[in-house]
Amino acid sequence: MNLPVNYEELSIPMRREVREEYIRRQKGLCSFCGEPLNGDPRTDIKSKKITVRRFPESFFKWPVHLHHDHDTGMTKGAVHCYCNAVLFEYYGE
Numbered sequence: 411m412n413l414p415v416n417y418e419e420l421s422i423p424m425r426r427e428v429r430e431e432y433i434r435r436q437k438g439l440c441s442f443c444g445e446p447l448n449g450d451p452r453t454d455i456k457s458k459k460i461t462v463r464r465f466p467e468s469f470f471k472w473p474v475h476l477h478h479d480h481d482t483g484m485t486k487g488a489v490h491c492y493c494n495a496v497l498f499e500y501y502g503e
Contacts, residue, residue, distance in 0.1 A: 414485040417478035429476040432488040441487030442497060447474050451490045460495045469495070479503070 411431045420428060433447060443452040450456060462470070475494040477486045480503070489497065497503040 414478075416483040417476065417485050418483040425476055428485060429474065429488050432476065432485070433474065436488060440490050440493055441477065442489045442493040445490070447488060447490060451493050451496075455490075455493055455496055458496050458500060460492070460499050464499065465495060477503070 411428070413428070413431065413435075415428055417425070432441070436447075438446055438448065440447050440451065443455045445452050470491055473491050475489050475491050477489045477494055477497065478484060479486060486503075
């Protein structure tokens, strides 16, 4: 699979395939905090406060997200759900 890809052009099943490919390439680690995706983000990330109401209700339902650039639509990697929220709220990503 050629990565990155445009997130906006992917169907839901394709987003899952792309996320799983990133997980494989990242050896199961979050591309933001570097911790295993089957566990929690780093403590310094978890200590950052996020405004839950800024996110869609289903946002926190899935533990691993496919991070993408909101301007270009291009995927960046697989991240913990909380890392994705921190990236958006603190870094505008």
